[in-house]
Amino acid sequence: MAMLTKLLKLIDSISEKAGSLGKWFALLLVLVGAYDTIARHFFNAPTIWAYDTLCMAGGTLYLIGASYTYLHESHTRVDLFYNLLSPRRKALMDVICSILFFFPLMGIMLKLSIVWAIKAWRINEVMFQSFWYPPAGPYRTIFALGLFLLILQGVAKFIRDLYFVVRGEPID
Numbered sequence: 001m002a003m004l005t006k007l008l009k010l011i012d013s014i015s016e017k018a019g020s021l022g023k024w025f026a027l028l029l030v031l032v033g034a035y036d037t038i039a040r041h042f043f044n045a046p047t048i049w050a051y052d053t054l055c056m057a058g059g060t061l062y063l064i065g066a067s068y069t070y071l072h073e074s075h076t077r078v079d080l081f082y083n084l085l086s087p088r089r090k091a092l093m094d095v096i097c098s099i100l101f102f103f104p105l106m107g108i109m110l111k112l113s114i115v116w117a118i119k120a121w122r123i124n125e126v127m128f129q130s131f132w133y134p135p136a137g138p139y140r141t142i143f144a145l146g147l148f149l150l151i152l153q154g155v156a157k158f159i160r161d162l163y164f165v166v167r168g169e170p171i172d
Contacts, residue, residue: 019068063146
């Protein structure tokens, strides 16, 4: 049991670190957005790289921060009935929804994102929304990594919820 608790805490710490990393991409979004706005509107000198950078930074923030958000239960949830349930029934609902929805959907998305990333590296894919043409491989890899971290945090939550449903007490 102590080994499982250590593993859960390790997963939590990875998600915390991912959240700490993700916040820097929010700063990058603000700085690049401000730079591009000032360059375009005040100096009539638009950039060719800002749009792609903003898209990649925003996606990175979202995906790298997803496991952190899931750890702190800050994700969006439609909870018309969920809040009326007892803690044990909430955990049961989370276990059922994880099996039916979370793991199948995230598993498919992870598989597709890995294929997408490998293909991007293999063919030296570039992003073609602008004339900058940055390489797509690094962003596609971050996409897959973010989904992997989210699934990892989902496994930790699933174990905690299942333990609570069976035992009636938290695992840690």
